[in-house]
Every structure is written in structure tokens, then in C-alpha cells.
Amino acid sequence: MKLTPDPKQALLTELNKCRACRFCVDVCPTYQVSGGLEALSSFGRIQIIRHLLTGMLELDDSLSYALYSCLQCRRCENTCKAKGQALEICEIIQQARAYLAPDYAKEVTNGV
Amino acid sequence: MASNTRRVISQALSTLQRNTLSTGDPLGFNQVYWTDWAQGLGLPKGGSPCLYTGRMYQMLPYAGQAAKLANRYQGWLACPGMSQLMNLGNRLAGESTIRRMAGTGGEIAQRARRALRGIWAGLRAAGVGPGYLYDAEPYSGVLLHELGADPGARTQASRLAALFQSKGIGEVVAVDPHTVHFLRDDFPELLEGAGVKLSHYLELLAPAAERLAPKAELPMTEVVVHDSCVMARHLGIVEQTRSVAAALGLKVLEPPNHGQDTACCGGPIEYGFEDLCAEVSLLRARELAGVGSQVMVTCPICLLNLSRHESELGLRIWDLGELLDLALGGDKAAA
Ligand code: SF4
Ligand code: SF4
Numbered sequence: 001m002k003l004t005p006d007p008k009q010a011l012l013t014e015l016n017k018c019r020a021c022r023f024c025v026d027v028c029p030t031y032q033v034s035g036g037l038e039a040l041s042s043f044g045r046i047q048i049i050r051h052l053l054t055g056m057l058e059l060d061d062s063l064s065y066a067l068y069s070c071l072q073c074r075r076c077e078n079t080c081k082a083k084g085q086a087l088e089i090c091e092i093i094q095q096a097r098a099y100l101a102p103d104y105a106k107e108v109t110n111g112v
Numbered sequence: 113m114a115s116n117t118r119r120v121i122s123q124a125l126s127t128l129q130r131n132t133l134s135t136g137d138p139l140g141f142n143q144v145y146w147t148d149w150a151q152g153l154g155l156p157k158g159g160s161p162c163l164y165t166g167r168m169y170q171m172l173p174y175a176g177q178a179a180k181l182a183n184r185y186q187g188w189l190a191c192p193g194m195s196q197l198m199n200l201g202n203r204l205a206g207e208s209t210i211r212r213m214a215g216t217g218g219e220i221a222q223r224a225r226r227a228l229r230g231i232w233a234g235l236r237a238a239g240v241g242p243g244y245l246y247d248a249e250p251y252s253g254v255l256l257h258e259l260g261a262d263p264g265a266r267t268q269a270s271r272l273a274a275l276f277q278s279k280g281i282g283e284v285v286a287v288d289p290h291t292v293h294f295l296r297d298d299f300p301e302l303l304e305g306a307g308v309k310l311s312h313y314l315e316l317l318a319p320a321a322e323r324l325a326p327k328a329e330l331p332m333t334e335v336v337v338h339d340s341c342v343m344a345r346h347l348g349i350v351e352q353t354r355s356v357a358a359a360l361g362l363k364v365l366e367p368p369n370h371g372q373d374t375a376c377c378g379g380p381i382e383y384g385f386e387d388l389c390a391e392v393s394l395l396r397a398r399e400l401a402g403v404g405s406q407v408m409v410t411c412p413i414c415l416l417n418l419s420r421h422e423s424e425l426g427l428r429i430w431d432l433g434e435l436l437d438l439a440l441g442g443d444k445a446a447a
Contacts (some may be wrong), residue, residue, distance in 0.1 A: 029376050033391035064117040069385050071392065072258060073341040073376035097260030104122045104260075 007099045008053055013049050014092055018043070023083045024076035039066045042076030042089050049096040061099055067097055068112055120384045121259075125348045128256055129264040136268075137167070139174050140256050144247045146170040149228040159243030161283035163232060163278070164310075166252045166291035167411045169224040169433075171355070223434055227415070230437030231287050231313050237440055238320035242285050250275060254294040258380060269299050277306035284293060287433070289343040289411050297346065312343075314410065314432075318352035321359035326439035334363035335430065336404040338373035338396070338418065339419075340411035353410055356432065360439045366404045375399065379413035389417070397421035408432055 024042040025031055031041035039062075048066050051057040059067075059070040070093045080087050097104075131140030149395055155163070206300045227411045253268030274293075276284060284303075286292045292312045295303055303310055317324065335357060343349045354364050369375040378392030397418050400407050409415050410432045419429040 002373040029392045029395065030377070030388060033388065033395055057117075061115055061117040064121060065385075068117065068121050068259075069381055069388055071341070071376045071378065071380045073380070075341070075373070075375065078345060078372055093258055094258075098262055100259070101121075104118070104125050 007073065007095065011092060011095060011099065012053055013048055013050065014088060015053075015091070017085055017087050018046060019085060021083060021085075024079045024089070027075045027079050029071060029073065029075065039063075040069060042080075043072055044069075045093055046089060049092060049100070050099055052096070064101070067100070114399065117384075124383050125256075125259050128259065129261055132251065132253060132256060132268055133264055134182065137171050137251055141174070144354075145174070146249065149225040149248045150232075150244055153229065153232060155232065156243040158245055158248075158279050158281065160239060161242045161285050162279075162281045162286045163235070163242040163244045164286045164291070165228060165244075165249065166286060167249070168254075168288040168291060172224045172412055172416050173218060173221040175416070190372050191426050194307060202323055223415065223419075223431060224412065225342065226437045227412070227431040227433030228433065230431075230433035230440065232348065233440040234284060234317050234324060234433075234436040235313060238317050239323065240316055245275075245279075248275070252291045252295060252435045254290050257294050257298055259291070259296065259383075265294070266299060266302075269295060273302040273306040273308065276303070276308045281411065282307055282309065284308055285313050285316060286310060287313055288413075289340050289349070290413065291312055293342050293346040299358065311351060312347060314343075314349050314352040314356060318355045319356045319439050324356065324359040324436075324440065326360050327441050328439055330360060330435060330439055332362070332406040334365055335406050335408040335435075336365045336367050336400050337368065337370065338377070338400055338407055338409045338414060338429075339370055340409065340414050341374055341376050343410055344372055344374050348432060349410075353408075353432065357408060357435075360406075360435055362435070365404050367400050369399060377409075377411075377414040377417040377425065378418040382417065390420070393417040394421055397425055397427060401425040408435065 020043070022043050025038070028041045031037065031044070034040040039048065045066055048057065048063055052059055052063065059061060070090070072090050072094065073088050076089050077087065080089060123437065128138055132138050134140070135142055139264070146165060213310055232242070250272050251268065252272055253265040255270065257265035286295070289312065294311060296310050316396040337353060337357065339350060339353065343353070357364050375396045377393060382389040400418070405427055407418065407427055407429045409418060409429055415429060415431045418427070422428060
């Protein structure tokens with residue numbers, strides 16, 4: 001997934017490949033141990049990112065929890081690929097962290 | 113923790129970034145802690161190929177303590193103004209505190225030391241015979257990248273590439289999958305630009321597996337192999353692990369979810385999501401325990417996280433490096 005020159009558009013383009021089949025959800029370890037909390041699944045995370053990018057949602061503590069608790073384990077990607085879509089889910093989540101929360105490394109210094 | 117997640121992540125990222133960029137070490141340690149494992153081995157200083165540990169194994173006893181501290185102070189971060197105070201008093205989780213809590217490092221430090229000596233012994237048996245940079249070995253920046261702080265990660269990785277280039281090192285052998293993936297796949301232009309070829313040690317050991325005939329008997333005849341996510345899915349190293357285990361005379365038992373479909377040990381989120389991390393690692397440890405009690409891993413993060421469930425589930429988690437050390441006699445070979 002190439003992010004330049006427009007990271008937001010690149011993220012949305014990649015997100016738009018998702019068919020919402022949810023095959024990736026069941027294999028996500030954080031979804032499994034949360035007792036089936038959709039926000040802590042792969043599909044849940046990419047929906048959150050989509051809505052953060054389009055301004056439907058604002059990045060608060062709960063959504064930060066969803067975004068940063070991803071293990072980057074790529075198990076969801078394997079399933080997505082096997083089902084024929086091959087979204088770069090980990091890359092989406094990691095780039096979203098960098099794009100949506102660029103100040104996280106500075107916020108403490110500035111006093112959140 | 114959801115009520116103060118932003119502060120927790122900010123604190124973790126700021127501390128990691130500040131530590132890495134100011135001291136060159138993610139823990140912010142000034143005192144060298146990453147060379148003890150090589151004592152007495154007589155590795156040549158520098159030269160190509162060069163063994164690059166990335167400090168990941170050596171960090172294990174301290175990383176566990178740092179994560180414990182970070183998780184302990186999470187409640188405080190919810191209080192207004194406390195994040196600023198924590199920032200000023202960042203040394204709450206500073207070198208002396210973490211060192212004191214880790215003591216001599218305990219068993220995990222011994223295992224990490226043994227794993228590195230075993231990896232070196234394996235490489236030597238395979239005819240690679242790498243050198244080592246000792247205290248001049250920098251940290252890679254991988255943890256910053258994994259938390260999405262790429263500018264800091266790039267700065268640190270650039271320093272590393274420049275160092276290899278300045279020392280005329282064209283071949284580097286790294287020991288953990290996270291560091292290899294970060295340097296080879298996430299910022300490939302940095303090492304390529306410096307004319308450096310990076311390998312994971314298993315990529316060199318597997319083709320030379322017939323040279324790894326054990327000199328000593330291992331305490332088990334079969335192992336359950338836990339594939340690290342990064343190793344299997346990012347680097348595609350699956351068969352190499354099995355051929356090296358087989359060369360040591362071990363029968364490989366496959367757990368549910370193995371190879372490309374492996375399940376995570378939970379480690380990557382330990383820094384701020386202790387409960388979730390513990391539940392993910394327990395889930396995986398139970399899967400492994402259902403197949404056998406002797407488990408083999410190939411990643412320091414898996415070693416640390418899965419070993420936490422050893423007594424509860426009657427497991428022993430071995431790093432492949434430890435088994436190489438036992439089989440090839442890293443300590444004896446150095447004598
Ligand atoms: S498997 Fe792929 S296409 Fe299906 S929901 Fe998950 S990300 Fe979307
Ligand atoms: S990479 Fe993240 S979203 Fe995908 S399965 Fe792992 S924890 Fe879930």
C-alpha cells in the first residue's frame with residue numbers, strides 16, 4: 001500500500017477493497033479473548049478507521065484502545081487473502097495510527 | 113484501561129522515542145547491558161558477516177519490568193496533570209528503578225543469554241563464523257515502528273545503516289524476526305543504500321542443517337513448535353525452523369494453528385494492554401499445552417510471553433537458540 005502523496009486517500013482506497021464478508025473476524029486473537037467484541041476485531045478496526053477518516057467518528061480513548069490493541073499479527077490478512085481480497089489490514093492499522101494520531105508521541109510533553 | 117488509553121499510549125510512545133533518540137536505547141539505559149552473552153566466546157570485533165542482536169533478547173528481563181511499571185502507573189495517568197508530572201518524572205521508569213526491579217535478571221536473562229550463545233554456536237557450526245560489534249552495536253528502532261512512530265524509527269534505522277557502512281560490513285545476520293522484518297521489509301532502502309545484505313540466522317542454518325549434528329543429548333526427543341507471527345507470516349520462515357529442529361534430532365509436533373496460520377503470543381501489546389496481552393498468550397499457551405509440554409519458539413517476545421504460563425500449564429518454553437546451545441555446546445566450544 002503506497003501512502004504518498006495523499007495518505008488519507010491511499011487508506012480509503014485500500015479500505016474500499018473490503019467486501020464486509022467478516023471472514024477475518026473469527027481468527028483475530030483480540031476478538032477471541034474479548035468474548036466477541038467487534039471493535040477489537042480486524043473488520044471492526046478497519047470500520048473504525050474508515051469512520052475516523054471520513055469524520056464520522058473522533059479519536060477518543062475507546063477508539064484509541066481499538067486501534068492500538070491490534071497485535072499486528074497478520075492472521076486476519078491470511079484469511080482475507082485466502083478469501084480472495086488480500087487487504088493489507090496491518091498496514092492500514094499501522095498507517096492509520098501514524099496518520100490519525102501523529103501527536104501521540106508529543107502529547108505528554110504538551111500536557112494532554 | 114479504555115478511559116485513559118490516549119495518555120497511556122502517549123506516555124509509552126514519548127518515553128520510547130525520547131529514550132531511543134537521546135540514548136540510542138529503547139529503555140534509556142546508558143550502561144551497556146547487551147554484551148554479557150558474548151563473554152568468553154572470542155567473537156571477532158566487527159568484520160563481515162556481522163552478528164546483529166538488536167538487543168531484543170538482552171532486553172527481556174528489563175522489558176518485563178518496564179511493562180509492569182507502565183501498567184502499574186496507568187491509573188495515575190487518568191488524573192489531570194499527572195501525565196505532565198509523569199513526563200517530568202519519567203525516571204520513575206528509569207534505568208536504576210528498572211535495573212533494581214530486574215535484579216540479576218532471573219531465569220529469563222539466563223535463557224536469553226543461552227539463546228544468543230546457541231545461535232552463535234549454530235552459525236559457527238554452519239561455517240558462518242560472524243563477528244560482533246559488542247558495545248558499539250546500536251538498537252534498530254523496531255519498537256517505535258511497531259507503535260506507528262515512524263520518523264523516530266527511521267532515524268534510528270538510518271543510524272544503524274550508516275554504522276554498518278562506515279565499518280565496511282556488507283553482510284549482517286540478525287537473530288529475531290521483528291528486527292529482520294523491520295529492517296528488510298519496512299525500510300528496505302536504508303540497508304540496501306548502505307550496501308548491506310541482512311539475513312535471519314535460520315535462513316543460514318537451514319541450508320547447512322547437516323552440519324548441526326548434536327554433540328550432546330537434549331533433555332527431550334520431541335518439541336511442539338510455536339511459529340512466531342512475524343517469522344511465519346511476514347518473513348515466510350517456517351520450514352527452516354523445522355529442518356534445524358530435525359537436525360538436532362528432535363521430532364516436531366505441530367499444534368493447532370501452525371506455520372502461516374500460527375496464533376499470536378500476545379507480546380506486541382504488553383507495553384500498555386497487560387490484561388489483553390495475558391489473555392491472548394494464555395489462549396495460545398493452552399493450545400500448545402494440548403499437544404506437548406516441551407515447546408520450542410524462535411522469537412524473544414514469544415519466549416517471554418509464553419514462559420509466563422509455564423507453571424500454570426506444566427510447560428517448558430525453549431528458544432531454539434537454547435537448544436542449539438545445549439546440543440552444540442556453545443559454552444564448551446568457547447572454552
Ligand atoms: S476478510 Fe477481508 S474483505 Fe472480508 S471483512 Fe475481512 S478485511 Fe474485509
Ligand atoms: S493483525 Fe490485528 S486485527 Fe489482524 S488478527 Fe491480528 S490482532 Fe486482529
